[in-house]
Amino acid sequence: MTVLQDSYSRSTDGDERERARCLGLLARAPAELLEAWAAGLGATEFEWLRQPEQGLVMVQARAGGTGERFNFGEMTVTRCVLRLRSGRTGVAYVQGRSKRRAELAALADAMLQDPELAEAVRNGLIAPVAAHLASESERSARKAQATKVEFFTLAHEDD
């Protein structure tokens, strides 16, 4: 996992950055959106290069985004690699233990590399997932905002 991330974040290649963005979205995509996309897909033949397997990944963080790196905690990750009939290879690392989500995410990644299929996957899956994740993060930000305490007012009363 670190290998992929490192090579993408250091890369100046726009295609690779776009793929990293899509892989990041697919990693967090909810099962319902993936299944809805897959339902309209029909039968797609592929072979496994690496069957879905579950494991732990150490997540690192920096306090305040600038401090020293520390191990934040382990998270469960399911990963797999598959190859389509056309020879395109798709990889997936997804949160949680769902092998099905990993399979669909890898399928989407493989199709995104095929110029003929990429547009349909972008419209049918990537865009809805991006919109869903954006609204989720906005919702949780709004919820957090509502609990904000104005210490400023308290300080005033003491005067």
Add this chain to the structure above:
Amino acid sequence: MSLDLDSIGAGFRLPALASQQVFRQALDAMAHPGRIIEVPCEADLPDGVAPAAGALLLSLLDTDTSLWLSAGLEHASDYFRFHTGCTSARSPSEGSFLLADSAQALPRLETLAQGSAEYPDRSASVILQVSHLQSRAGHACGWRLAGPGVLHELWLEVDGPGADFLEQWACNAARFPRGVDVFLVCGRQMVGLPRTTRLGG
């Protein structure tokens, strides 16, 4: 180090079951030196890697091991790194496993990791591909095997490693309990030569 996935073939279809089966066979091979064992392998291996050698490596390699490949097989490095998580050894002495496509391509045994007196298990395991393997009981030809695990007279016919290999093997045995272990493979066939086995002409 990144790797190009497009050139990599499939590994074991059922990794857990297949590697257990091959591991059991590797144990049998080491417990019965000279016995020829047929190894099943349905993996889509890189060119030049014998099925038995590929199956052994897919079963034995993991993230704690490193693999050295002879010059003719260096293209197989990505395949084994992807499927097993092993690292590539920069020199033969760093490899915990070595795969050579011929006896000529194999570094001298004394240059490989020998383990220590406290940890003889930290030595290298060598997989050597040969062009012919045949084992015969009571029929004098090729190498005569003796040592633990060989009850009766056993002869092994091998094409590839010459007299030079026998000399290196004698020195290897002299370092016991240190020393390397060897698997000879030919196609799907595998023969174990643990460091305790004595080879004679």
